[in-house]
Amino acid sequence: MNFRLFILIIYYLILPLLVVAQNRESDSIRTLLHQTANDTNKVKCLYRLAYLLRSDSSKAAFKYCQQAIYLSKQFNYERGLASAYNNLGAIYDEIGDKEKAVESFVSAFELKKKLKDSKSLATTLANIGVIYKRDKDYKNAFRYYQLALLYASKTSNQSLLDNLNYNIGNLYKATGNNDSALHHYNKVEQNCINRRDTGLYIKLIKQKVYALVNSKKKNDALIVLKNTSANYKDYLIKNNLYFHNLLFAFCYLEKDNIDSAKTYLEKIKLTAKDSSDKEFLLENYELKASYYHKLSTKQPTIQNLKNAYHFRELQLQVINQMNDKQNSKALSNSLLQSEINNMEIELSEIKHKEELAKVKSGQQRLLLSVSIIGLIIISVLSFSIFKKYKVQSRLSEELGKKNHIIETKNEEILSSIQYAKRIQYTLLAHEDFLNIHIAEYFIYFKPKDIVSGDFYWAAKKENKFYLAVCDSTGHGVPGAFMCLLNIGFLSEAINEKGIEKPNEVFNFVRQRLIDNISKEGQQDGFDGILICIDHTTKQITYAAANNNPVLIQNKELVELEADKMPVGIGERSVDFKLYTINSMPGDTLYLYTDGYADQFGGPISYRGGKKFKYKQLNELILANSAKSLNDQHQLLKQSFDEWKGDLEQVDDVCVIGLKI
Helix, strand or coil: CCHHHHHHHHHHHHHHCEEEEHHHHHHHHHHEEEECCCCCHHHHHHHHHHHHHHCCCCCHHHHHHHHHHHHHHHHCHHHHHHHHHHHHHHHHHCCCCCHHHHHHCCCCHHHHHHHHHHHHHHHHHHHHHHHHHHCCCCCHHHHHHHHHHHHHCCCCCHHHHHHHHHHHHHHHHCCHHHHHHHHHHHHHHHHHHHCHHHHHHCCCCCCHHHHHCCCHHHHHHHHHHHHHHHCCCCHHCCCHHHHHHHHHHHHHHHHCCHHHHHHHCCCCCHHHHHHCCCCCCCCHHHHHHHHHHHHHHCCCCCCHHHHHHHHHHHHHHHHHHHHHHHHHHHHHHHHHHHHCCHHHHHHHHHHHHHHHHHHHHHHHHHHHHHHHHHHHHHHHHHHHHHHHHHHHHHCHHHHHHHHHHHHHHHHHHHHHHHHHHHHHHHHHHHHHHHHHHCCCCCEEEECCCCCCCCCEEEECCCCCEEEEEEEEEEEEEEHHHHHHHHHHHHHHHHCCCCCCCHHHHHHHHHHHHHHHCCCCCCCCEEEEEEEEEEECCCEEEEEEECCCCCCEEEEEEEEEECCCCCEEECCCCCCCCCECCCCCCEEEEEEECCCCCCCCCCCCHCCCCCCCHHHHHHHHHHHCCCCCHHHHHHHHHHHHHHHHCCCCCCCCCCEEEECC
């Protein structure tokens, strides 16, 4: 090898930080590959190039990494083989293949053990810990971070030890063990101060403040922030006084000190750098929305509510932008793994539909608060008018005048409730959203009054689609109130808490209902069914509270299992069971509440004294199951109207049928 070639290798492989741009480095190494013989130097070129291309071109990165592995094995070059496997793990991690990423990192670890490079061993183990932490598998994340800490302790690299302790602290905080998290943060804090590691120190203080607030030590959190301001005043001023503003405001809001929180929020002046930092924007908008929401409870003005909604909308926009970036990455990974021609067009369409669904979901969350406030106002207005009518009706000499007033007010109430109906309907599963995830279905939804306690609701979380058909306690305005609460808690369980199994969703919602509205023994809640369709495994699971799903399979009707207890306080309080539907293509699944079966009517001989009943409803479903779903919908509606006749509808009705 000539001297010039040797200098190039040193320049590109040992001193990559001197290269101005990563693209220039990768282009130069490609050129270098053609000039280098098949030896260990070529291996270094290959695995370095694979590392540089892991984000932009996964296929090319795989190719170079496999070549590096092949040559390393040929030359028995263990250090190169370890580095190649380490890069292979990084590539798999980049495309979202967790199992292969871990497998590659483990292979690199086994090779590095022979080389006795403690720092490199610790780094590789930490890479595995990062994968499990991202997947919320905290048990394995703890295991690998602790092993990494063990190897790092054999080195003199204090910075590596501090970073590992910081990440272990974050794991403890994520699992709710805030005291252990604070223990690890405290171990790192003084080291950062001693060596002036500003970057790690600032991140550490942020997590420490959150852990202290979570531990109900809000005053301690403020003390930490004040000490940080004293130790790093110049740094904080240069970086827009992040701690002086955002975190101070957060602590004061947690203490319900709205005036002090306002003082710090007003100091936040967004710079161009802040506007490009999505995490900063997300925390900023979320905090300001929380501020105006708390302010509106003390000063209930329209402007305060508008401000709260404005910042919540900005927060949702940032979340959608962050989700869009993650979705794009996931789609490209799916394309790389399947290698199917023309898949880009299909994936682009799926992404577009998911974005529409996310917009609908975001609108539902925003409208939930508005609708609750609107229904409260309507109820108060209705009570006031009714009371006034009772008093004034006793004065016979003004009867005509008061009747006119009552008619006017009734029209206003009816108009308000009609508007409440439009709000409630926006929270139900939208047709566009259902069309994305269900090939064929029908919905027969007939409230007893203008607004309904029955509801159907849907959500999409990653590769899982959820559909709920539920009957809230009561009907009319009281039932609508419960409907809104139940939809809110279902959305919180799936979209915010990330609960995946339907039975665990019901357990969570039941506890939320007990904590919020059942403290004095009220048995308010709902009966219903929540199904989950996994689009990856094609498996259908469900949880059922007092309502049995019905499956038509091989021209036979199968009544599926259900738990005999409501979602709320009942005679039983055991955990809900998770059921699996063993279905075949072409089967039809029916979900319904009790309103159809409980309707009185029938022939004139016993009109008004006989219920339709579940047996007759199931026989009707089976008799018409071979017809199209649209025809089934019309026949269900026709049969209900004929049975009810001119009698009053006794309850809300909701029946959904869907092809599997």
